[in-house]
Amino acid sequence: MSKIVVFTKEAFAGRTAEFKNDVHDLVEKGFNDVICSIKVIGAPWVAYYDKNFAGKHLVFEEGEYATLDDKGKFSSLKMVTDDLDNPEIQLFEHVNYQGRKVTLRSEANLHDIDFSDIASSHKVNGGVWVLYEHINRQGSQLITFPGNEVPSYLPLSFNDVASHVRPLLPKP
Secondary structure, eight states, rough: OOOOEEEEEEGGGEEEESSSBBBOGGGGGTTTTTTOOEEEESEEEEEETTTTTTTEEEESSEEEESTTTTTTTTEEEOOSSOSSSSSSEEEEEEEEGGEEEEESSSOEEEGTTTTTTTTTTTEEEEEEEEEETTTTEEEEEEETTTTTTESGGGGGTTTTTOOOOEEOOOOO
């Protein structure tokens, strides 16, 4: 069974809670803006800065995270339950799916394919994808789910900054 275990201090110390379902508002659970370390078992989870799965966010795949760069910032948690098989995303150079486009089915450093820092919209045809501000999975993240069609990154403060993309992969 998939779950996330959260701790109020680094190195898995302090108060702890275990969640097996989405948490829309960590205030109700007494864990708003206090999570400093995490353990994920099974499916990936997304931790959001704002309640109701809004705002800046980070993806946590199965593993232990003794120290978080964004400790004390999370207000909601969502388990990734989507089908991760057959990932495919189309990135477009301009808003509203215009300009050059590239279709990806695996992780890519966009610099290597001459598409870095120009993507302005996308369509997800399969899988769950994470777009990163910088190469090598660095910087701000934007997670996008199957069927998502995002005509413009401007409202997301992510326009023309995607430099790396990767699909979340199913467990072998």
